[in-house]
Amino acid sequence: MMMEVAGPWTEVFEGSEGSDHPGGGDALLGSSTLTLAPLVPDSPSVRRSQPILISSNRAKESLSASVPSIPNPFPELCSPSKSPVLISSLPPLTSDKHLIKVFGEDSHSRSVWVSPGATAREVCHLLVQTAHCSDQENWALLEVHPTLGLERCLEDHEVVLEVQATWSLKGDTRLMFCKNYAKYEFFRKPVLFFPESLISDSADGSRGMTSAELIQNLLRCGSCPEIQSFLHVKEPSRKSWKKVYFFLRRSGLYCSTKGSSKEPRHLQYVADVEDLNVYTVVNSRKLYGAPTDFTFCFKPSKNPVRVQDLKILCAENEQTRTSWTSAFRLFKYGKQLQCNYQLSKAAPRVLERKGSRLADSKSKSEASLVAMDFSGKAGGRVIQNPTEAQSAEREEGQAWRRREALRCSLPNLNSNARPSSIHRSQPWFHGGVSRTEAQRLIEKQGLVDGMFLIRDSQQHGQCFVLTLCYQLKTKHFLVIPCENGGRKYFTMDDGLTLFIDLLQLVEFHQINKGILPVCLKHPCVCVAL
Structure with missing residues (x-):
C-alpha cells in the first residue's frame, strides 16, 4: 500500500527507544506506530471555559414552559412594517436624507425627511401629500424669525437645507407651511405692482411705449423696471428714522445724499442686490419704532440674522412696499422667477391629467353616472354637451339654495334643522381675531384681489366683519x-340683500360681487399640520 503525502511532514515514532527495550530491531518494528504530523510551530495552550450549571434558571425555564403564552393585544404597535406612526418616525433606508421640521399656522409641526438638494417646491409638494391638503396650488414655505419679526417666502427653486445652514443655532428661526397667492401676482398685474410713479426715468428706453407695455416687456425677458421713491431708513445704532430717496438699478441699490437728485456726485452706493435677502417686518412699530406699518428690510443672504446687519426701510403705503420687495426679487433672480412662474402655471394642468387618469380607473357604477335633463315632455334625455352639463349642474345648485332659503324662512321651522353656527366649521372663518391680526393673515397669504376672511366684530356685538x-x-x-x-x-x-347664514353670504358673493369691489375668490385659511 502506497500513500502520497503533500507538504513537509515528519515521522514520529512512539516507543522507539531501542536501548530500553529488549529484542532489538524486531521489537522496534513490532511495537512502534507511525504518525504523520505537519511542521507547524507549537501553539500555546488554550484554556477553554467549562459550562456552568445554574439550577435556578432551569427551574424558571421549566416553569415558563408550563405557562400558556399571552397573546399581544396590540400587534400593530410592535410591527414597524404595519405601523404608519412608527414608519414616519423612523429614518429612511438611505442615509442621505435629512430631517427638517415645518410648522403650521396653528403652532403644530411636522417632521419630514428630505434629500440634500430638495427645493422649496418639492418640500411643499411632500407636505401637501403627507398632510392630505385639499389642493396642491399656491403653497409656500415661509422663513420666520419671531424675535426679530422677519418673514420671507422662500423661492420655489431655493434649496431648503442651504437656507437652514445660514441660521443661528441659538435662534428661534423656523419654517412655516402656508398659502401664498401673490407669489407671482406681479406677472399677472404688473401695472398694479409697478405704478408709473415709481418707475425710474432711466428705465424708459423705448419712446412711445406705455408704462404697461414697458413693464410687460421687461418681465417677459426676466428683467425688472428700475424704481425709485422716498423711503424711511432706520439710522444705525439709533432709534430715529430718516427720509431718504432710494434708487434700485441693475448695478445695485443707491440713495441720494441731496433730496431726489440723480447726479452721480449725489448718489451713494448702498448694497448689491444679488447678495441680499428681503424680508417683510411684522409689528415694526413696536419692535423698531417704525413710522408706518409698511416696513421691510434686507440682510446678507449667507450670514446669520443679526440686528446690526439689518438694513431696515419703511414705505408710506402697502403698494410702495410691495413694489420694492417685488423689484428686489426680480433683480436678484431675474429669469429664474419667470421659469418658476411658468412651472406654477403648468402644475394645474399636470393635476388635471392625473385627475383624468384617476377618473378612468373609477368603478363601473360611478362611470355609468350621466347628466340628465327631465324638463321635456317626452321624458329624460342624456346631456352630451359638457358645457350644457356644467350649466345644468350650476342651475341645480342654485335651485337647491333657493329651496333651502325658502325652507329656512318658514315660521314653524325647527331651529335645529339649520344651526346658526354653521360658519364656525368653514375654513374662512377666523373667530375673534383682531383687525390687525386679520390684516396680517391676508398679507402673509398674499395681497391678491379676492382674498377674504370673516371674523367676529370686536366693536359690535352679534355682528361679523368681512x-x-x-x-x-x-x-x-x-x-x-x-x-x-x-x-x-x-x-x-x-x-337690501338678506342671507340666512354666513355660508350663503359667502357663496353668493363668490358669484356676484354685490356691494363689494370684487368677488370673493381666495379664502384665507389657517393651515394645520
Whole structure:
C-alpha cells in the first residue's frame, strides 16, 4: 500500500527507544506506530471555559414552559412594517436624507425627511401629500424669525437645507407651511405692482411705449423696471428714522445724499442686490419704532440674522412696499422667477391629467353616472354637451339654495334643522381675531384681489366683519344681523340683500360681487399640520 503525502511532514515514532527495550530491531518494528504530523510551530495552550450549571434558571425555564403564552393585544404597535406612526418616525433606508421640521399656522409641526438638494417646491409638494391638503396650488414655505419679526417666502427653486445652514443655532428661526397667492401676482398685474410713479426715468428706453407695455416687456425677458421713491431708513445704532430717496438699478441699490437728485456726485452706493435677502417686518412699530406699518428690510443672504446687519426701510403705503420687495426679487433672480412662474402655471394642468387618469380607473357604477335633463315632455334625455352639463349642474345648485332659503324662512321651522353656527366649521372663518391680526393673515397669504376672511366684530356685538383684499389694500365690511318676518338674517347693504347664514353670504358673493369691489375668490385659511 502506497500513500502520497503533500507538504513537509515528519515521522514520529512512539516507543522507539531501542536501548530500553529488549529484542532489538524486531521489537522496534513490532511495537512502534507511525504518525504523520505537519511542521507547524507549537501553539500555546488554550484554556477553554467549562459550562456552568445554574439550577435556578432551569427551574424558571421549566416553569415558563408550563405557562400558556399571552397573546399581544396590540400587534400593530410592535410591527414597524404595519405601523404608519412608527414608519414616519423612523429614518429612511438611505442615509442621505435629512430631517427638517415645518410648522403650521396653528403652532403644530411636522417632521419630514428630505434629500440634500430638495427645493422649496418639492418640500411643499411632500407636505401637501403627507398632510392630505385639499389642493396642491399656491403653497409656500415661509422663513420666520419671531424675535426679530422677519418673514420671507422662500423661492420655489431655493434649496431648503442651504437656507437652514445660514441660521443661528441659538435662534428661534423656523419654517412655516402656508398659502401664498401673490407669489407671482406681479406677472399677472404688473401695472398694479409697478405704478408709473415709481418707475425710474432711466428705465424708459423705448419712446412711445406705455408704462404697461414697458413693464410687460421687461418681465417677459426676466428683467425688472428700475424704481425709485422716498423711503424711511432706520439710522444705525439709533432709534430715529430718516427720509431718504432710494434708487434700485441693475448695478445695485443707491440713495441720494441731496433730496431726489440723480447726479452721480449725489448718489451713494448702498448694497448689491444679488447678495441680499428681503424680508417683510411684522409689528415694526413696536419692535423698531417704525413710522408706518409698511416696513421691510434686507440682510446678507449667507450670514446669520443679526440686528446690526439689518438694513431696515419703511414705505408710506402697502403698494410702495410691495413694489420694492417685488423689484428686489426680480433683480436678484431675474429669469429664474419667470421659469418658476411658468412651472406654477403648468402644475394645474399636470393635476388635471392625473385627475383624468384617476377618473378612468373609477368603478363601473360611478362611470355609468350621466347628466340628465327631465324638463321635456317626452321624458329624460342624456346631456352630451359638457358645457350644457356644467350649466345644468350650476342651475341645480342654485335651485337647491333657493329651496333651502325658502325652507329656512318658514315660521314653524325647527331651529335645529339649520344651526346658526354653521360658519364656525368653514375654513374662512377666523373667530375673534383682531383687525390687525386679520390684516396680517391676508398679507402673509398674499395681497391678491379676492382674498377674504370673516371674523367676529370686536366693536359690535352679534355682528361679523368681512375682511377683503382689493388692489393691495385690505378693506373691512360689517355684516349686521337683522330680522324680517320673525326670521333672523344677515346683511351688508342695510337689508337690501338678506342671507340666512354666513355660508350663503359667502357663496353668493363668490358669484356676484354685490356691494363689494370684487368677488370673493381666495379664502384665507389657517393651515394645520
